[in-house]
Every structure is written in structure tokens, then in C-alpha cells.
Amino acid sequence: MSDAATGRVTATQPPTATPPDGIRRIRMPQRLRNLEFWLLLVACVINAGAIVLVQLGALGHIDTQLVLLGAGLSVLVFALHIVMRFVARDADPFLLPIATVLNGLGIAEIYRIDIAFGDSGWESASVRQIAWSGIAIIAAIATILLIRNHRVLFRYTYLSGLVAIVLLLLPLVPGLGEEINGARVWISIGSFASFQPGEIAKIALAVFFAGYLVRNRDSLSMVGTKFLGMRFPRARDLGPLLIVWALSMAVIVFQRDLGTALLYFGLFLVMLYVATSRLSWVVLGLSLFLAGALIASQTLDYVHARFQNWLEPFSDGRYDADPGGSYQLVQGLFGLANGGLIGTGLGRGSPDITPVPQSDYIIASLGEELGLAGLFAIFALYVLLVARGFRIGFAGQDDFGKLLGVGLAFVVALQVFIVVGGVTRVIPLTGLTTPFLAAGGSSLVANWIIVALLLRLSDTVRNHPRLVIDG
Amino acid sequence: MSELTLLVLQLGFLLLLWVFVFAIVYALRSDLFGQRVRKLQPEAAGATPPSGSAFPASKPPVAAAAGAAGAASAGASASEAPSKLVITSGQKAGTEFPLGRDEITIGRSSDSAIIIRDDYTSTHHARMMLWSGRWMIQDLDSTNGTFLDGVRVTAPVPIPLGATIKVGATTFELRR
Numbered sequence: 001m002s003d004a005a006t007g008r009v010t011a012t013q014p015p016t017a018t019p020p021d022g023i024r025r026i027r028m029p030q031r032l033r034n035l036e037f038w039l040l041l042v043a044c045v046i047n048a049g050a051i052v053l054v055q056l057g058a059l060g061h062i063d064t065q066l067v068l069l070g071a072g073l074s075v076l077v078f079a080l081h082i083v084m085r086f087v088a089r090d091a092d093p094f095l096l097p098i099a100t101v102l103n104g105l106g107i108a109e110i111y112r113i114d115i116a117f118g119d120s121g122w123e124s125a126s127v128r129q130i131a132w133s134g135i136a137i138i139a140a141i142a143t144i145l146l147i148r149n150h151r152v153l154f155r156y157t158y159l160s161g162l163v164a165i166v167l168l169l170l171p172l173v174p175g176l177g178e179e180i181n182g183a184r185v186w187i188s189i190g191s192f193a194s195f196q197p198g199e200i201a202k203i204a205l206a207v208f209f210a211g212y213l214v215r216n217r218d219s220l221s222m223v224g225t226k227f228l229g230m231r232f233p234r235a236r237d238l239g240p241l242l243i244v245w246a247l248s249m250a251v252i253v254f255q256r257d258l259g260t261a262l263l264y265f266g267l268f269l270v271m272l273y274v275a276t277s278r279l280s281w282v283v284l285g286l287s288l289f290l291a292g293a294l295i296a297s298q299t300l301d302y303v304h305a306r307f308q309n310w311l312e313p314f315s316d317g318r319y320d321a322d323p324g325g326s327y328q329l330v331q332g333l334f335g336l337a338n339g340g341l342i343g344t345g346l347g348r349g350s351p352d353i354t355p356v357p358q359s360d361y362i363i364a365s366l367g368e369e370l371g372l373a374g375l376f377a378i379f380a381l382y383v384l385l386v387a388r389g390f391r392i393g394f395a396g397q398d399d400f401g402k403l404l405g406v407g408l409a410f411v412v413a414l415q416v417f418i419v420v421g422g423v424t425r426v427i428p429l430t431g432l433t434t435p436f437l438a439a440g441g442s443s444l445v446a447n448w449i450i451v452a453l454l455l456r457l458s459d460t461v462r463n464h465p466r467l468v469i470d471g
Numbered sequence: 472m473s474e475l476t477l478l479v480l481q482l483g484f485l486l487l488l489w490v491f492v493f494a495i496v497y498a499l500r501s502d503l504f505g506q507r508v509r510k511l512q513p514e515a516a517g518a519t520p521p522s523g524s525a526f527p528a529s530k531p532p533v534a535a536a537a538g539a540a541g542a543a544s545a546g547a548s549a550s551e552a553p554s555k556l557v558i559t560s561g562q563k564a565g566t567e568f569p570l571g572r573d574e575i576t577i578g579r580s581s582d583s584a585i586i587i588r589d590d591y592t593s594t595h596h597a598r599m600m601l602w603s604g605r606w607m608i609q610d611l612d613s614t615n616g617t618f619l620d621g622v623r624v625t626a627p628v629p630i631p632l633g634a635t636i637k638v639g640a641t642t643f644e645l646r647r
Contacts, residue, residue: 035498042491049484057477094495101491345481370485377488384495395582397573461582467568469561469587469641 033085036093040081043097044074047104050346054112057347066111069130070104076137083141084455087148090462091455092392098385099436099451103133103444105378106437108346109358109366116352125358125439132441136448143452150457154400157211164204167197168247172254198260199433199446202267202411203453209268210403212240213275220276233280241285244268249292256302258293259418259430265289266414271407275399310428328355332364332423343371358439360431363423378437379420386413392458405457408450553606553632553645556585561641570645574600577638578611591615591639597624605629606645608636615639 051070055062077100084091111126121127147153153160170187171177177187187195213220220237248261269285296303305324312318313326313333320327331354338349351357351365358365367375389409396402412435419438422429433443556568556575568575568585576583578596587596593613599606609627610617617624618637635642 039491039494039498042487042494046484046487046491049487053480053484056480094499097491098495101488342482342485345477346484348477370488373485374488377485377492380492384492384499388499397576397584466583467558467563467566467585469558469563469585469589 032091032093033081033089036081036084036096039093039097040077040100043100043104044077046101047074047108050105050108051111053346054108054115055347057345058112058115059347066126069127070107073104073107073130073133073137076134080137080141080144083144088144088455088459090459092388092458094384094388095451095454095458098381098388099448102378102381102385102436105366106362106434106439107133109351109362109369109437110439112347112369113352113358113365115347116350128441129439129444132444135441136444139445140448140452143449144456147453147456150401150404150453150460151398153207153404154211154214157208157215160204161208161212164201164208165247167201167204168251168255170197196433196440196442198255198257199440199442200449202263203408203446203449205264205267206271206404206407206411209271210400210407213271213403214399216240217275220272220278220281233278233284238284241268241272241281241288245285245288245292248289249296252292252296252303253300256300257431258296258303258306258428259422259432262289262418262430263411263414263432267407267411270410270414271403274406275403306428306430310425313425328361329423329425329429331355332361333425335361335364335368336424339368339371339375341372343367343369343374345369359433360419360438361423362434362438363420366437379416382413382416382435386410388458389454392454392461395461396457397461401457401460405454408454412447412450552604553630553647555646556643557646558641558643559635563641570606572601574598578613587639587641589639589641592641596638599630602627602629613638 047070048067051067052062055066077096080096084096107126107129110129111124114120114124114126119125173187187197220233220240244265248265251257251261251264265285269282272281272285273279293303297307298304302324305321309318309324309326309329313329318326319330335349335351335354338344343349346369349365349368351361351368354361354364363375366378370378386409389405389412393402393405393407393409396405415432415435418427418430419432419434421427422432433440435443435447552570554570556570558564558566558568573584575585576595576598577585577587577592578594579586579588579592580594583595593611593615595611596613597608597610597617599608601607606629607627608617608619608624608630610624618635619628619630620634621637630636630645632647633644635644
């Protein structure tokens with residue numbers, strides 16, 4: 001399996017000569033890119049509309065400065081679109097507009113909270129978010145330009161595994177790491193920029209898992225003993241699962257970050273399941289993780305507090321507890337309730353009562369001002385984004401591309417689930433960023449790179465010779 | 472700015488968001504609900520490049536190029552390995568399809584490598600993959616089955632040179 005996959009790198013360069021008669025590529029690059037153009041136009045109108053509505057609702061007049069900053073982002077997004085017209089003509093036309101709308105809605109809501117806090121200029125989170133969005137989109141353009149074929153990444157399987165581990169360990173280095181709100185997942189460079197390397201690590205991990213599983217899945221899926229109607233793997237093949245499990249438990253203990261641990265472990269489990277199509281891995285992995293989480297909730301104070309907040313947030317003791325109480329969770333729920341079906345309208349709610357409304361609680365803030373109708377539109381956009389990612393994965397012609405596409409799409413889905421589930425009290429609250437929406441540079445950069453990789457994958461997938469037989 | 476205007480603007484914004492969502496869903500409807508089954512339509516056949524009978528069985532430059540590409544990538548075992556797939560009956564009889572090293576998916580969905588749009592083919596019908604130097608065919612749980620030399624394929628089986636594979640109303644074989 002492994003030598004076949006490396007050999008493909010040369011064998012599948014898209015044929016440059018015209019395809020033989022009768023074998024045509026279903027290529028409608030012009031049609032795809034034009035569709036993307038019109039959707040992008042609507043996306044930019046939505047983003048500008050959101051900012052204008054925030055200003056009308058909260059300030060009562062229109063301030064052109066921020067609208068102009070937002071327009072600068074639109075220019076960058078169209079730059080990405082034009083780059084794709086040249087280097088990724090067959091790429092999926094929906095990913096870019098969806099990411100643009102999510103990013104723009106996030107900026108509008110962060111801006112709205114800045115107005116409530118009275119922040120302006122470089123101090124305000126929204127201006128920094130716009131700057132980071134610019135950096136993130138440029139990073140996406142660079143990714144599309146540099147990685148012309150996703151199989152290149154296959155060669156760097158183990159290197160990206162190493163990179164992921166180093167990125168995960170960076171915040172623990174004394175002097176470089178920084179502890180914010182109890183979690184040690186940040187590195188700070190000077191006093192200005194702090195960065196969450198774990199966000200980038202998830203891309204490196206997806207590449208590593210995909211490459212590793214393509215090379216080794218035979219031993220993980222073929223042998224084993226049958227028990228309870230499922231084929232369980234041999235004890236010696238459990239190594240990778242145990243290593244990733246230990247890694248995520250280490251994240252819980254040393255970085256005190258439950259969400260990230262769940263994200264990494266869930267990513268590995270799903271990719272393992274997709275690669276081997278064996279349910280026993282999922283059963284084994286989930287029971288391992290649940291056991292670990294239960295032990296952690298009994299022994300680690302912060303995990304225990306999270307579980308208590310989840311189970312009984314409205315009890316007085318939990319609500320008033322100062323570090324790690326349920327005040328934030330309950331305020332978020334009140335905000336969502338205040339929003340109701342159609343919301344209070346952008347700029348007219350009071351999301352600023354909830355602590356950190358612009359990052360962890362952006363979903364509650366948006367839910368208050370856009371209501372259930374708006375929140376469900378946002379979830380629908382996430383569903384479409386993830387479904388496109390899965391689709392790209394399924395349509396892939398090589399195993400590495402398939403796994404990578406599914407993995408990257410799933411990491412976005414799982415992250416949304418962990419954050420939204422935490423805010424709405426479906427699962428215990430854990431601090432993760434909502435992809436594209438929440439304030440935070442590292443998350444934006446990571447998610448835009450994921451979009452760029454999916455775009456590149458979809459271009460390679462469609463750019464294959466095809467034979468059409470109309471019966 | 473009156474309350475009413477703001478409310479109207481707010482509703483308009485929500486509507487715009489949902490219009491955007493449904494515009495995307497409408498644009499990808501064929502992906503969500505599957506490819507439409509095409510009945511035999513003369514104009515549909517006319518839209519594709521000249522069909523079946525116009526092709527002589529061999530196209531020397533193409534076959535040579537495909538063979539060279541296959542040989543370059545397959546290495547030592549290239550002389551034994553098939554380099555092309557030839558359609559032997561149906562609409563496109565005589566057409567050749569170069570074999571690389573990539574998996575070849577067969578089905579009605581537009582992301583298959585060989586797209587067969589007739590009433591007997593499933594969306595994801597079958598796939599062929601190179602497995603330690605041999606081409607294998609696997610049926611993807613299709614409704615009407617995949618046949619290798621008249622025997623229905625249940626588990627992945629190696630494809631001998633020249634054996635007839637039948638998918639729907641189309642048959643093809645591998646040639647060197």
C-alpha cells in the first residue's frame with residue numbers, strides 16, 4: 001500500500017495534453033468559478049449588512065471607518081477567488097463563500113461587543129480580528145499557491161507528526177508559554193501577540209493521522225478476534241490508540257484544556273474508523289476516553305467544577321462560586337433565551353453581560369441578537385461546509401486524500417459541536433474557539449488553511465480523466 | 472431610526488442569510504439528491520463527442536502514451552500489467568481508458584472516473600484498484616451487480632487480462 005501511494009505522486013500529475021477523444025473531463029471550471037463569484041458577492045453584502053445593522057442598532061448612525069476595513073477583507077477574499085481561477089480552477093465553489101460569511105458575521109458580532117465595552121482603534125478586538133482575518137486569508141492564498149498537489153503532504157507524514165507534538169508542547173516551555181484563564185495553551189511573543197499553537201497542531205495531526213493510517217491500516221483492520229459481534233484488534237496493535245489517548249490525557253492534566261484533548265482524540269478515532277471501517281475501534285476509544293474523563297473529573301479540580309456546572313448550573317453554590325462557577329454558562333443561557341426566535345436584532349441585545357462574549361461565548365452573543373432563526377442559519381452553513389468536506393473526501397481517488405479530506409472536515413464539525421454543545425449545556429463546557437466566528441488569530445489562520453487544503457483537494461479530485469457513457 | 476425600521480431591517484437580514492443558505496443548497500442539489508436518471512435521449516447522445524462507432528478499436532498515439540505512462544509508474548512488472556481498459560459493448564464500444572495507478576470508480580455519480588448513466592447502474596456501482604500489481608474489481612453493493620465473465624462479483628477479485636466485466640448494459644475488458 002505504501003509504495004503504491006508514493007508512486008502515485010508522479011503518475012497522477014494532471015495530463016496537460018488534450019485528453020483522448022471520448023474521454024473527457026467533466027470540467028466546467030468557468031461555471032464553477034462564476035458560481036463562486038456570485039455567492040461571494042452575496043457573502044460580502046451579508047457581511048457589510050451585518051456591520052451596518054450593528055451600527056444602526058447600537059450607535060444609531062453609520063460609521064464608515066469599520067465598513068471600509070471590512071471592504072478591505074472583501075478585496076482579499078476576491079484576491080483568493082482570482083488566484084483560484086488560475087491555480088485551482090476545478091475547486092469546490094461553496095467553501096470560500098461559506099467561510100467568508102462565517103468570518104464576517106463573527107467580525108460584526110465582535111464589533112458589536114466592542115461598542116458595548118467602549119473599545120475602539122487598535123485596542124478593540126474587532127480591528128485585531130480584521131487584521132488576523134487578513135493574515136489568515138493571505139495564509140490560505142499561500143497554501144493554495146505552494147501546495148499544488150495534496151499528495152506532497154504524504155511525504156511529510158512523520159515530520160508533521162513531529163511538528164504537531166512540538167506545537168503542543170510549546171506552551172509548556174517556561175518563559176514562552178502563558179496561562180490565561182487557567183489553561184496553559186498559549187504562547188506569547190512580546191506583550192502584543194499571543195498565539196494558540198494547538199490550533200495549527202490540529203492540521204498537522206490530520207496530515208499525520210492520514211499518512212500513518214494509509215501506511216498501517218492493514219494491520220489495524222485485518223486481524224483480531226471476534227467478540228460480541230465485532231472484530232476487536234490484537235493487543236499489540238493497540239499501540240497507536242493508546243499513544244494518542246495518553247497524549248490527550250496529558251493535554252487535560254498539564255495544559256488543563258479539556259476541549260483540545262477531546263478534539264484531538266475524536267479526530268484520531270474518526271480517521272481510524274474511516275480507514276479501517278471497524279466499529280470496535282470507536283467502542284474501545286470512546287470507553288477509554290470516557291474512563292479517562294471520569295477519573296479526571298474525580299481527581300482534577302477544574303474538570304470536576306466543569307462537570308458540576310454542567311449538571312446543576314442554576315444552584316446558588318455553583319452560580320456564586322468565583323473561580324470556575326457557572327455564572328458565565330447561566331448568563332449565556334439567559335442571553336439565548338432573551339434572543340428568542342428572531343433575536344433582539346444586531347446591536348440591540350446585551351451580550352456584553354456574559355464574560356468573554358467575543359470568543360468562547362460568541363455563539364451565545366449571536367444567538368441573542370440573531371435568535372434561533374439566525375443561529376440555525378449559521379449551523380446550516382457549518383453543515384454545508386462540513387458536508388462539502390466529506391464529499392471531497394469521498395470523491396477522492398487516493399486513500400491519503402480521502403482520509404485527509406474527511407479528517408479536516410470532521411475536525412471543524414467536532415470543534416463546532418464541542419463549543420456549541422458546551423454553551424447550550426449538551427456536554428460540559430470546555431474552552432475552544434468556534435471556527436471562523438470567535439475572536440482569535442490562531443483559530444482563524446488554522447481554519448482558513450483547512451479551507452485552502454480542502455479547496456486544493458477538491459481541485460485535484462475533479463481534475464481526473466473521466467469517461468462518460470450515456471446509456 | 473425607528474423601532475419598526477430596525478425590525479424590518481433585522482428580518483430582512485435573517486431572510487438574506489437563509490436565501491444564501493438555500494442558494495447553496497439549490498446549487499448542489501444534484502449532490503444531495505443524486506444524479507437524475509437519464510432515459511435514452513438522442514439529444515443527450517448528440518451533446519457528447521462523436522459516439523461509439525466513430526472510434527476504431529485502436530488509437531495508436533493515445534495507447535502508446537498511456538502505456539508509457541503506465542510503464543513509467545508501474546516499474547518492473549509493467550510488461551505484465553494491463554495499461555488500458557477497453558469498452559467492448561454499449562454506447563461507447565471501442566473507447567479506451569488509460570489505466571494509471573489510481574483507483575477507478577464506476578457509477579452514475581458525477582465523481583466516478585467512469586460515469587455510466589443508464590437505468591441499471593447504481594450511483595456508486597463498483598471500483599477497480601491496483602493491489603500489489605494486480606487490478607482488482609470490487610462491487611460496491613450495487614443493485615444490479617457487477618459480473619466478471621458472467622459470474623457476479625461478491626468479494627474483491629483479481630481481473631485477468633481479457634476477461635469481460637459487465638456493469639449495467641456496458642461491458643469492458645482490460646488489455647495490455
